[in-house]
Amino acid sequence: MPSYQFYVTDMVCExxxxxxxxxxxxxxxxxEIAADLETKAVRVISQAEELAIRAAIIQAGYVVQ
Structure with missing residues (x-):
């Protein structure tokens, strides 16, 4: 499965x-999703496309770099 890493600058808590x-x-x-609050990194292993994952994070109200 493809893996992606996103930086979510306004992820501040669990x-x-x-x-x-x-x-x-x-x-x-x-x-499979791992969110690291310290580095603001979200690592994702998924069959979903990268742009769809990015859009889902943005729709949840977060800023993705």
Whole structure:
């Protein structure tokens, strides 16, 4: 499966990470997601396309770099 890394600059707490996970899992329930609050990195292994994942994070209300 493809893997992607996104930097979510306004992810500041576990609640943010949970909302981002939920948004990505709505696209791909089998996605593997790791959110690192310290580095603001979200690593995703998923069959979903990169642009779709990025859009889901943005629609959840976060800024993706």
């Amino acid at each position: 609640g943010c990470g949970d909302l981002i996970r939920q948004a990505i899992q709505a696209l791909d329930a089998d996605a």
